[in-house]
Amino acid sequence: MARKENQTLIITDKNQMRTWAKSMRSLLNTIALVPTMGSLHDGHLSLIQEARNHSHLVVVSIYVNPSQFAPSEDLSTYPSDFDGDIRKLNAVPGGVDVVFHPHNLYDYGVESATDCAGMADVSCLEESGSSHETWVRVERLEKGMCGRSRPVFFRGVATVVAKLFNIVDPDVALFGKKDYQQWRIIRRMVRDLDFSINILGFETVRDADGLAMSSRNVRLSPEERQKALSINRSLSKAKSAAERGELNCKRLKNLVVDEIQEAGGELDYAEIVEQESLEVVEEIKSPVVILIAAWFGKVRLIDNIEINI
């Protein structure tokens, strides 16, 4: 099971993953997990490199989780490039010990579960019989923003992350703060369910033009990408305004909305919320975060900026 320099062990079977983790733990190794859906970009790679600073061993999971996509969403077109991902991982300084790449985490060897297996254009919403039926709900944090636009999203995210935690048994797990609401939900889940795992969040990695890195960016046309720069621009504008003393959230939100709409983006939401509870605020009195989702063509992008006043 030893990892040679620049060579990553690929595990596809969950029992084999458990066995590896158990044997490494018995040798007193600590394990860091970086959960991903593949199509790795520099945002992922910086998380993965960071992971090495927090544990002896690094596991990266690559799994496009079907249960977080509603039937209307882009599961079937979600970008995928496993060979490319492995090449990138092999080039990470310090390397990666294991890539956990399961075929289907919802297949329990019972007939009726196969509906959910095929990664087809279905969510796991309306299953019956003995197929998967257990969901982790983080009831308040899952409600607004992305939770409003994507009704099964956070249910699916929290559940698959709980599954990965139980299979990989990490000491620490690393998440990007680009998915801010997700990061807060995972932290809350870990606290509330008493997982013995340290959840670390890291700053969003951006391209030179300011666009937050996302696996979905590859689906933007050059023109759409140009328009999408309005997201980060609008967030920076609002932050500057707040720092100059504009604390009224309605006016700050208008800055954001105008900038994105003028660029031709279709706003899904823009909210200014308290950083931990994600409760909407009307006047900035303590640290907040501005969270945005917007459509450019057929691509939905999210981004955010913290304002620590």
Added chain:
Amino acid sequence: MARKENQTLIITDKNQMRTWAKSMRSLLNTIALVPTMGSLHDGHLSLIQEARNHSHLVVVSIYVNPSQFAPSEDLSTYPSDFDGDIRKLNAVPGGVDVVFHPHNLYDYGVESATDCAGMADVSCLEESGSSHETWVRVERLEKGMCGRSRPVFFRGVATVVAKLFNIVDPDVALFGKKDYQQWRIIRRMVRDLDFSINILGFETVRDADGLAMSSRNVRLSPEERQKALSINRSLSKAKSAAERGELNCKRLKNLVVDEIQEAGGELDYAEIVEQESLEVVEEIKSPVVILIAAWFGKVRLIDNIEINI
């Protein structure tokens, strides 16, 4: 931390519980967990004794979980006798290594969580701010029977068991099949969330008169207790009838209902369901279980019988 013969280590702090489990695991011990709400009777004690056959070490948790009680339910009158429990545990052949007896598993050191802390006559239903908000839902199995009568019950049970699993990190956990729906829900949760824990179910232990042992039995008057014997009698009758060829569930249910009502019990539900999915069946074609809940005075009792045809 060593346990002397007939002396049980009592741990009230969850971090201390984790530390103990981790250190025992590093010595390659396996751990069995028997989750209880205290007021131990011979049903519990036989589970605890059985646990010794499945692991090196035995942990018994004693925690009356407030989140599984609705505000209208009997949290405040639920029987409690910690000193008596410890005496009983010290007398178990082979003994118990740890009693995990936390004060409050929903206190995360944040102000707003204290509402839920005091074991007062409230459920954790309507909390806000940064208090507990994560719930494990086993969406199909939690719906019928006790789930219909007790709306937050299985949500609370699944969640607290997930918490105990994450704190104690057992290899095996033992449950009584008297709480049949609960047992099925825990098994399903463990499968769906990929807990690496073997869930074992054991037969209901009965008093000499046939009444299923329950911590709530102490609250029955002698007269109510006499009436309550109709539960087990009715189940045995229905099972005999099925074994003699009566496979129509409506007629079998009538046998049960009549017996209990004639004795003066108030039926909450009587259902004949498939053993794993707990789906209601109309005609017995494969193994089923009859599940009953009924009130005798102010005490609600449950019981069941498997019919393996």
